[in-house]
Amino acid sequence: MKFEIDYKKLKTEAVIRSIKMLDIGILTILYFTLGYIFSWLINKIYYNFDPNKEPIKILVFLEICCQIFFIGIITYILRNIIELIPFPLEGIYGYQHSKVRELYSGGIALIFGIFYAQDNIKNKLNYIFG
Numbered sequence: 001m002k003f004e005i006d007y008k009k010l011k012t013e014a015v016i017r018s019i020k021m022l023d024i025g026i027l028t029i030l031y032f033t034l035g036y037i038f039s040w041l042i043n044k045i046y047y048n049f050d051p052n053k054e055p056i057k058i059l060v061f062l063e064i065c066c067q068i069f070f071i072g073i074i075t076y077i078l079r080n081i082i083e084l085i086p087f088p089l090e091g092i093y094g095y096q097h098s099k100v101r102e103l104y105s106g107g108i109a110l111i112f113g114i115f116y117a118q119d120n121i122k123n124k125l126n127y128i129f130g
Helices: 007-045 057-084 107-116 119-129
Strands: none
Touching: 007 057, 007 107, 007 119, 057 107, 057 119
């Protein structure tokens, strides 16, 4: 039994996997950065919450629901826009950017980027449950 290594196939696999890791890293940074930027814009749209005014808790909860609704729509739009951005290493060694699962499921980094900077929602939740 002779064991042979196909170095050409091994090199191709190594290059494709390296490109894939680079692609995933770029997508994650892109998702998080856009999420963070849009989080800042969402904070500008919604007023700064002042618990000293003692608003009605159910109304504050409804405001949170509206913000989350808006964030869901923004997330959907941003994910669709990011899918349209071409990957510069497309086609090298047969690499296909469209087959990267993170392109379609990368919303986690996007949502994290958005919610990370939502001090307004955090303050409202602290008021309701704190």
